[in-house]
Amino acid sequence: MNKLDIQNVSKRYWLERESREVPACEGVTLSVADGEFVAIVGPSGCGKTTLLNIVAGLLPYEEGHVRIDGERVEGPGVDRAVVFQHASLLPWRTITGNVRYGMELHGRFAKPEIERRTERFIRMVGLQGFERAYPSEISGGMQQRVNLARALASDPKVLLMDEPFAALDAQTREFMQAELLKIWRQARKTVLFITHQINEAVYLADRVVVMSSRPGRIKDVFDIPFARPRALELKRDPRFLAIEDRIWKLIEEESESILAGGASEPAAPGA
Amino acid sequence: MKTETLATTPVKEAPARRTNFYKDHEGMILGGGAVVLVLAAWEAAWQHGRAYSLDAEPMISALFFTGPSAVLGALRETWASGQLPSDLIHSGGNFVVGFTAALAAGVVLGIVIGWFRTVRLLLDPFLNAFYATPRIALVPLIIIMFGIGRLPAIVIVFLSAFFPILINTIVGVKTIDDDLLKAARSFCASHMQIFTTVALPGSVPFILTGVRQGVAHGLIGVVVSEMFVGGEGIGFMIAYSGQTFATERIFLGVAIMAGAGILLTSAAERLQAHFSRWRPER
Numbered sequence: 250m251n252k253l254d255i256q257n258v259s260k261r262y263w264l265e266r267e268s269r270e271v272p273a274c275e276g277v278t279l280s281v282a283d284g285e286f287v288a289i290v291g292p293s294g295c296g297k298t299t300l301l302n303i304v305a306g307l308l309p310y311e312e313g314h315v316r317i318d319g320e321r322v323e324g325p326g327v328d329r330a331v332v333f334q335h336a337s338l339l340p341w342r343t344i345t346g347n348v349r350y351g352m353e354l355h356g357r358f359a360k361p362e363i364e365r366r367t368e369r370f371i372r373m374v375g376l377q378g379f380e381r382a383y384p385s386e387i388s389g390g391m392q393q394r395v396n397l398a399r400a401l402a403s404d405p406k407v408l409l410m411d412e413p414f415a416a417l418d419a420q421t422r423e424f425m426q427a428e429l430l431k432i433w434r435q436a437r438k439t440v441l442f443i444t445h446q447i448n449e450a451v452y453l454a455d456r457v458v459v460m461s462s463r464p465g466r467i468k469d470v471f472d473i474p475f476a477r478p479r480a481l482e483l484k485r486d487p488r489f490l491a492i493e494d495r496i497w498k499l500i501e502e503e504s505e506s507i508l509a510g511g512a513s514e515p516a517a518p519g520a
Numbered sequence: 521m522k523t524e525t526l527a528t529t530p531v532k533e534a535p536a537r538r539t540n541f542y543k544d545h546e547g548m549i550l551g552g553g554a555v556v557l558v559l560a561a562w563e564a565a566w567q568h569g570r571a572y573s574l575d576a577e578p579m580i581s582a583l584f585f586t587g588p589s590a591v592l593g594a595l596r597e598t599w600a601s602g603q604l605p606s607d608l609i610h611s612g613g614n615f616v617v618g619f620t621a622a623l624a625a626g627v628v629l630g631i632v633i634g635w636f637r638t639v640r641l642l643l644d645p646f647l648n649a650f651y652a653t654p655r656i657a658l659v660p661l662i663i664i665m666f667g668i669g670r671l672p673a674i675v676i677v678f679l680s681a682f683f684p685i686l687i688n689t690i691v692g693v694k695t696i697d698d699d700l701l702k703a704a705r706s707f708c709a710s711h712m713q714i715f716t717t718v719a720l721p722g723s724v725p726f727i728l729t730g731v732r733q734g735v736a737h738g739l740i741g742v743v744v745s746e747m748f749v750g751g752e753g754i755g756f757m758i759a760y761s762g763q764t765f766a767t768e769r770i771f772l773g774v775a776i777m778a779g780a781g782i783l784l785t786s787a788a789e790r791l792q793a794h795f796s797r798w799r800p801e802r
Contacts, residue, residue: 305706306706307702307705307706324708325705325706325707325708326708327708329706330706330707331703331706333699333702333703333706335699337697337699337700337702337703339700339717339718339721340798340799341721341722341724341798342798350707350717351707353717354704354707354708354709354713354717355707355708383797383798384798385798385799403707
């Protein structure tokens with residue numbers, strides 16, 4: 250059974266300055282199976298973050314359905330957790346305090362259980378020894394680990410990741426990708442992962458969804474055949490490069506079509 | 521207020537190093553030395569000026585100027601007579617009551633005004649006008665409204681300290697990071713939870729900036745209010761000494777206010793530093 254069902258979802262933004270509507274995404278239909286890792290790639294402004302925010306319940310949507318385990322999404326819920334592009338940690342809380350935060354807000358776990366889970370997920374993301382540090386005292390990569398631990402600790406059915414490694418330097422990013430796969434194998438979550446990096450998507454996901462430029466539609470879906478666990482060397486495998494190349498060509502076509510025809514399209518806010 | 525996460529000790533510990541008495545206390549030594557030097561020079565000038573006469577008049581008249589030893593003498597005298605302790609208690613009481621009320625009202629109203637945009641927009645013009653008006657200008661009005669007892673003094677202290685605390689609290693609540701709000705919302709935070717876990721702790725450093733400014737303004741309020749109304753307190757002592765040409769007592773009053781100012785603002789600064797430990801720029 251599908252964990253996450255996105256059916257024919259459309260979202261338009263109202264452009265105040267020009268008094269007209271701009272479509273962010275249109276007729277998006279996508280199903281994600283239980284325990285599956287799906288990545289969405291697309292040119293910037295294709296509405297992929299909009300789609301993630303809709304699934305997270307942070308943005309209202311007018312058309313279509315988003316369902317988790319058959320239940321319609323009407324707002325944020327304990328069945329989902331978001332890993333944000335910016336770590337969004339409470340700067341006045343220690344690492345421990347931040348990892349607990351999601352669980353505290355949900356109120357689903359009793360206190361001793363929260364303690365246990367906090368410790369467990371801090372260990373899972375490899376931050377033991379930094380429990381009492383403040384976010385300003387640790388690196389960007391470590392902050393994103395806290396961001397991930399906070400989301401995982403709240404025990405969501407679906408993990409939503411919004412370009413979580415985009416702000417990291419190239420080396421840290423590679424390392425974090427491998428770490429994420431390791432953690433994902435332990436945590437066994439359904440993941441929807443947004444990125445603009447094609448090789449990140451191919452490396453991480455079971456399926457890669459390519460979105461077209463505005464209005465964002467699903468252009469193609471690629472099954473990624475590589476067995477797990479995947480080593481970072483996979484990225485230099487000719488088969489890997491071939492898939493990456495095909496996706497890249499698709500996106501390139503898209504970007505060119507924007508430059509050629511859609512140049513008058515203004516950028517949608519927050520898309 | 522939620523402080524449990526703020527109160528834990530930081531990870532970083534001071535690295536061990538060789539202690540050097542001068543380096544460790546450089547500020548104290550240089551600053552203290554300078555104060556002693558200035559006081560000594562002042563005393564010397566004062567003694568010298570009194571001893572030498574111009575046309576049978578001392579160069580410096582005790583009427584217009586005074587020296588540290590004379591101020592110290594005034595301190596002993598007024599303390600022994602019980603006048604100074606009672607003035608201190610009177611002024612201290614005015615300050616504590618007025619400031620505490622200002623703190624409570626400023627923080628509560630500041631949070632409400634900062635949190636609700638409509639309330640803020642409605643009150644903005646009044647707040648700006650009040651904040652820009654020197655509150656001292658209201659003293660005659662306050663005397664008319666509250667009489668000449670203790671109450672007007674307390675009201676003036678309250679008004680002096682209230683606005684800095686209010687304005688800073690508003691700014692603190694208003695400038696909450698949107699990313700933090702979004703993260704809290706994604707974990708299904710209720711309005712109350714967002715308030716207690718994001719808005720309140722996020723504005724604590726701002727509130728404390730307001731407290732620091734409020735202390736300074738409140739002290740001004742104490743002196744000014746007592747100069748205008750009542751027959752007690754340090755402010756009254758300064759005003760009365762002025763009228764009776766007791767120059768050394770004026771200096772004593774001023775020195776006491778300066779000391780109180782230094783003591784209270786440094787306490788507020790320590791409090792602020794303590795609650796801002798999580799900030800990167802320490």
